[in-house]
Amino acid sequence: MSNGAATVPRNRTEIIELAGSWARRNVWTLGLLGLLVVVFGITKLLQPNYGAAAIQGLAINILPIALAAVAQAIVVISGGIDLSVGSMMALASVTSAVLMKGQGDLFGVAVVGGVLVLGVVVGAINGGLVVATKVPDIVVTLAMSFVWAGTALLILNTPGGGAAPWLMAIISGPLGTDWLPKAMVVLTVIVAVVWLPLRRSTLGLTLYAVGSNPLAAFRSGVAVGPTKIVAYALTGFFSALGGLALTATGGVGAPVPGSYTLQSVAAIVLGGVSLAGGRGGVLGPIIAVIVLALVRTDLFFAGVDPNWSTAIQGAILIGVVMFGSLVAMRKVRA
């Protein structure tokens, strides 16, 4: 997220200065927030009674894809890409659903832990293959997406299994006020507990370094290969969280990955992560996921033909990214 982390504010002016420099470095994220407000305003116009209940539904709906976007963002920041995010989510989802069905709460907790470990292992396998074979990451992860999708279907070939009641409970409904969906709180906690400390650690800096310039990172003494494997493992970890979210939102395991992989790529591009690596964070992609979901809702409310609606979403994606590049180009020339 922010890279203003490397400071300890001492007084008011310094805090203002820090906020200013954070804002300058995160123009894209702030612009997305603006876009989110606009899109939300349009939603409210089209559907005047869009309120707390709808927002709760939205939060639950976007939780899996938001986690997929975070997963994709991490690997792309470190200079790779993972086309098996959706398949890893499916694998995590069916594994958790099959194991949890009819079991007690305590066992359910163990399953969640186990599935997260599975995610890390599966991701590390992706990363290990990319590093060891030197085959382009896009090819390796595309191939592995078939492997993980097939494995998921072997475990469960139709939606089935079950989710522990507590797992469903932690993301459904509001927390305190009706306007604060639990799903949103869960997402915030996950990002705050896993990503923020990571971003401020040495590992966080090396992830950005490897994505920004692998040669410079190597010359600076960074172990480039292991860092890449860790990045893929983290992507596996967040994909597994996304798979658990699928199980929790649907109540059953979903063996077919759906379009999460490409949606995650769309979200990070819109979210300001450079596909060339080294730039961006995870806040932007999460906001991008919300924007894209709201746009879908708006088009539905506006009675647009669903086929047109898909095309329009694509056009919006291109339009926003193009606009952003134009602004960035003007800035670079300055």
Place this chain on the structure above:
Amino acid sequence: MIDGSTDLLLNVTDVAKQYGAVVALRSASLAVRPGEVHALMGANGAGKSTLVKILTGGVRPDRGTIDVRGKPFAAGSPAEARRGGIVSVYQEPALIQDLDVRSNLRLTKSPIEETRHWLAELGLPDLDLTDFVRDLPLASLRIIDLARALAIEPDVLMLDELTAALPANLTERVLEVIGRQKGTERSVIFISHRLIEIGAVCDRATVLREGSTVGVVDVTAGSEDRIVALMLGDIVRGDGTARVTTRAHAARPVDAIPRLKVRSLTVGSKLTDVSFDLHPGEVLGVVALEGQGQDELFDVLSGSERPNGGDLLVDGARVTFRHPADAIRAGLVYVPADRAEALLMQRSVRENIALPLITRLGSWGPIDVRGERRKVDAAIATLQIDTRAAGEVRRLSGGNQQKVTIARWVAGGVRTMLCFDPTRGIDIGTKQQIYQLLRDLAGAGAAVLLYTSELKEIQLACDRAIVIFGGRIVAEIAVDDADEATLLRAAYDLRPEELMPEEVASAAVAVEAAEISQAGPP
């Protein structure tokens, strides 16, 4: 023809360019006569690159007029600039890696036979046009780029830091060919940080400072000082080429353990049986023509490449480097010539300086925020890095970027610094600061190994120099004897009593003559 300005081949008047609040060019003028070699000079940030971009069609000016042979010139792309009569050759060759040379020439519709002719003139008569660009050495690519530009026979040929990394022998060839353009109908704009080359080949020099043309100098005896004074403006202090500080090499005890002991180092066929000692408190210069094995030497010492044989001893203990991290932990840190090899261009100055700091710890733990900030601030202050453009490193000027590559190591304390041509393509003010910094590091007990393609730097910054030729050390020269002529002869592996090959000797003499008398073309 009566009006003076129509005699000019290229006439740039009062050109300005502003990016947002940043003024890149305030009022630049440049008048180039037919048949002259005209130097364009300016420290980093003077607006030189913006003017170059305007003349090559990369940027449109906000104000001002540009005429080529009396006709208005307005280019939106390099292709349009070429049609308007201006062709440029850059420091980085504009050739496509995955095509062969012939296809590259076709791509730019360059006449093949003429290009071949110029390749022969420039010292590459045997170049196979079916060679792939990615397989050719960088120096050859620069020559191909130049030959291609010469073959087009443009009104104005613009050479931007072309000689910055050329080996001495090719540089002489290039300068000789450029000199031949004099008295023709065509002109050359020559951009170089090397005053010697300016003196050797240029007729006049236009000097930019802070976005404005501050003077046009006829290049004659003594004009070097005048050019430097104009470039530096108020900040010039004393003689710009004075030795940086005193050195203390005489004081070293005979039995001291060297910081770095290299014994019988061999790397493939590139480096054979190389042995030398590097002591704490000294700056040891390395002199070599392009491709004599110096790249391999630095790669091995910085842990990027493994030697086939030989020993490395740091403070008397044998070491083996499997990864740059090993070398860094042993205190050997590397500053490459190409800043793109060292910096994270899209990340901040702070992160760039912090990266090697944390890799020294070799852990993935949390960053010590306060400690890191203090060290980073200290390094920025020591090196006087201009951080106005705070954010991303790619927004900094070349000189400041190079300071960041050094600051990265200074922040953690330096024991042994390996500098590979650290002043390539940067302005004279920053060069001075870098020499001074290397002397200060040595003064504080660090050992510095400095390869430089600019022979003059040896006497400015080093205590002694070793010369590598064909992968072997062929000479060790004390600093007081290390004048450019001596170093050049040694770099060609010539014994004092032997005669130089004729063209080398004449070129060397031409350079020296130019230095002494500013007599102009050879």
